Amino acid sequence: MGVSILTIIYIIAAVTFIMGLKMMSNPKTARKGNTTAGIGMLFAIFGTIFLFKDETGANLGNYTWIFGGLLIGAIAGIIMAKKVKMTAMPEMVSMFNGLGGASAALISTVEFNRLVKDNFQITVGETGVAAANELLVLPVTAGTLLILFSGLVLGGITFSGSVIAWGKLSGRVKDFAFKGQHLINIGLLILAIGLAAYVTANKTEVSPVWFYLVLILSLIYGIFFVLPIGGADMPVVISLLNSLSGISAACSGFLYNNKVILTGGILVGAAGTILTVLMCRAMNRSLLNVLIGSFGGSQTSGSDKGPMQHKEISLNDAAVVMSFANKVIVVPGYGLAVAQAQHACHELEKLLESKGVQVKYAIHPVAGRMPGHMNVLLAEADVSYEKLLEMEVANQEFPTTDVVLVLGANDVVNPAAKHDQASPIYGMPILDVESARMVIVNKRSMKPGYAGIENELFYQPKTSMLFGDAKKALNDLVTEIKSI
Amino acid sequence: MKSIFDWLSANEQMIYIIILVIFLGFIVISRVPTVLHTPLMSHANAISGVVIIGAIIVMGRADSNNYGALILGLLAVIAGAINVVGGFVVTDRMMEMFKKKK
Numbered sequence: 001m002g003v004s005i006l007t008i009i010y011i012i013a014a015v016t017f018i019m020g021l022k023m024m025s026n027p028k029t030a031r032k033g034n035t036t037a038g039i040g041m042l043f044a045i046f047g048t049i050f051l052f053k054d055e056t057g058a059n060l061g062n063y064t065w066i067f068g069g070l071l072i073g074a075i076a077g078i079i080m081a082k083k084v085k086m087t088a089m090p091e092m093v094s095m096f097n098g099l100g101g102a103s104a105a106l107i108s109t110v111e112f113n114r115l116v117k118d119n120f121q122i123t124v125g126e127t128g129v130a131a132a133n134e135l136l137v138l139p140v141t142a143g144t145l146l147i148l149f150s151g152l153v154l155g156g157i158t159f160s161g162s163v164i165a166w167g168k169l170s171g172r173v174k175d176f177a178f179k180g181q182h183l184i185n186i187g188l189l190i191l192a193i194g195l196a197a198y199v200t201a202n203k204t205e206v207s208p209v210w211f212y213l214v215l216i217l218s219l220i221y222g223i224f225f226v227l228p229i230g231g232a233d234m235p236v237v238i239s240l241l242n243s244l245s246g247i248s249a250a251c252s253g254f255l256y257n258n259k260v261i262l263t264g265g266i267l268v269g270a271a272g273t274i275l276t277v278l279m280c281r282a283m284n285r286s287l288l289n290v291l292i293g294s295f296g297g298s299q300t301s302g303s304d305k306g307p308m309q310h311k312e313i314s315l316n317d318a319a320v321v322m323s324f325a326n327k328v329i330v331v332p333g334y335g336l337a338v339a340q341a342q343h344a345c346h347e348l349e350k351l352l353e354s355k356g357v358q359v360k361y362a363i364h365p366v367a368g369r370m371p372g373h374m375n376v377l378l379a380e381a382d383v384s385y386e387k388l389l390e391m392e393v394a395n396q397e398f399p400t401t402d403v404v405l406v407l408g409a410n411d412v413v414n415p416a417a418k419h420d421q422a423s424p425i426y427g428m429p430i431l432d433v434e435s436a437r438m439v440i441v442n443k444r445s446m447k448p449g450y451a452g453i454e455n456e457l458f459y460q461p462k463t464s465m466l467f468g469d470a471k472k473a474l475n476d477l478v479t480e481i482k483s484i
Numbered sequence: 485m486k487s488i489f490d491w492l493s494a495n496e497q498m499i500y501i502i503i504l505v506i507f508l509g510f511i512v513i514s515r516v517p518t519v520l521h522t523p524l525m526s527h528a529n530a531i532s533g534v535v536i537i538g539a540i541i542v543m544g545r546a547d548s549n550n551y552g553a554l555i556l557g558l559l560a561v562i563a564g565a566i567n568v569v570g571g572f573v574v575t576d577r578m579m580e581m582f583k584k585k586k
Binding site for chain 2: 013017018020021022024025027030031033034035037038041044045048049052054059060061062063065066068069070072073074076077078080081082084086089092093096097099100102103104106107109110111113114141142143144146238239242245246248249250252253254255256257258259260261262263264265266267268269270271272273274275363365370371372373375376379380382385388390
């Protein structure tokens with residue numbers, strides 16, 4: 001009876017996961033979708049605790065440990081989720097991601113130990129029936145081992161990779177790459193998979209040491225795989241890690257023949273993959289290119305055209321052109337997030353609108369450090385999402401725009417992507433801000449952006465630079481416009 | 485090799501689920517607007533925390549004298565719980581901001 005109730009709970013939970021994701025496709029239903037899936041998850045968790053029975057029909061034990069863990073995790077999760085600043089959202093998401101991966105890797109480890117027991121060695125039985133070997137205590141099929149190893153490798157990579165991603169996004173870890181790193185990475189991966197395959201396929205005794213070796217190799221691979229990836233490519237990596245964490249979860253589902261874990265895990269794996277592909281397409285690069293071709297600072301092509309002149313604009317002039325414009329489009333980038341300038345930005349928007357200026361925002365798909373980063377920031381500052389234009393729409397509107405205000409964005413507005421074949425970002429679709437009548441670029445200095453490439457937009461006749469921290473510049477602009 | 489094939493046919497149901505859910509995931513996601521990519525990701529992230537059910541099973545089946553397994557299991561439960569609870573709460577926080585406007 002209890003078990004059939006649990007089955008029903010699992011089915012309902014799986015349906016809520018699918019509905020939740022489906023409802024995420026519309027801002028109006030998204031919040032409800034999130035709550036729906038959350039409730040489904042809650043039922044699945046408590047259903048498992050109280051109704052689960054293993055093959056021998058025994059209930060779960062160790063309730064103190066289970067509830068202790070749940071309580072600690074839930075409290076920590078709530079505190080982290082409530083305290084995090086919207087600008088630090090990318091770090092937070094990759095942190096949660098990594099913990100999911102860690103959980104999957106730990107499950108594989110404990111299960112493996114349960115199978116191996118102390119000093120015994122395991123032998124892979126042909127059909128899961130114990131072979132005539134004194135050392136063999138538990139029969140393990142090759143399939144089970146395969147799943148254990150998949151969960152271990154994927155979970156390990158997700159965990160260490162996410163920790164590095166978190167460190168890089170929060171500025172604690174610097175980009176790091178050395179010559180031949182890609183070869184070493186590939187070598188590590190092949191070694192880990194090869195070892196796992198060896199243990200799985202080997203019909204003789206296999207020492208548990210191999211298992212831990214695979215875990216260590218996966219962890220090292222995760223670190224080396226994320227370390228060299230440039231900040232501009234971070235959205236792709238986070239989305240990829242998200243997908244990996246789903247697949248590693250699915251492995252545990254397979255292990256326990258548990259369909260709700262399997263459905264949830266695969267759903268996230270598939271969704272994460274699609275999102276990763278979308279991100280890559282937005283940059284006009286293949287996933288392989290993102291993972292291998294880390295943006296190097298060594299490219300100097302196109303910058304030897306001699307010293308170019310840029311011109312600055314005073315706050316007063318900027319205030320005047322903006323308040324007498326018909327239409328202003330703001331192009332936000334990572335600089336906006338760093339300066340926490342989203343509220344100041346909304347302030348400026350309201351002020352300009354009250355003067356009859358039409359204000360919109362143009363959002364590049366890979367602006368910021370995670371997919372949709374800018375949208376979340378602006379939403380925090382109460383900017384209506386109807387004002388946010390996607391790239392294609394924005395590019396149609398630029399020719400009828402009087403002033404474009406670029407706030408801390410760089411590579412996504414670099415015209416070199418369109419015509420300079422030597423440029424590392426060649427081929428990436430960009431926001432055509434140069435088709436507007438005038439461009440004002442707010443940056444802290446003339447230093448090139450994350451990709452380390454010069455931006456010729458800054459030297460064009462219709463471009464003026466407004467130097468300074470985005471938040472301060474915006475606040476000053478607001479004061480200036482008010483005094484006109 | 486034979487054992488792999490045996491295992492595959494023994495898990496026929498699971499494999500069907502995997503294939504169908506992959507397509508389902510593709511279809512459900514491909515229409516999400518860019519505006520919602522971040523909440524979508526943290527929402528998906530929270531769902532992948534479903535692995536916590538596996539962690540609970542591991543924990544609940546562990547021998548109560550086997551402290552190694554208990555501690556590793558506990559870590560798995562804590563990590564999973566942070567993933568699930570944090571993921572859903574943070575998504576809700578983001579969606580609340582999207583909603584406030586008239």
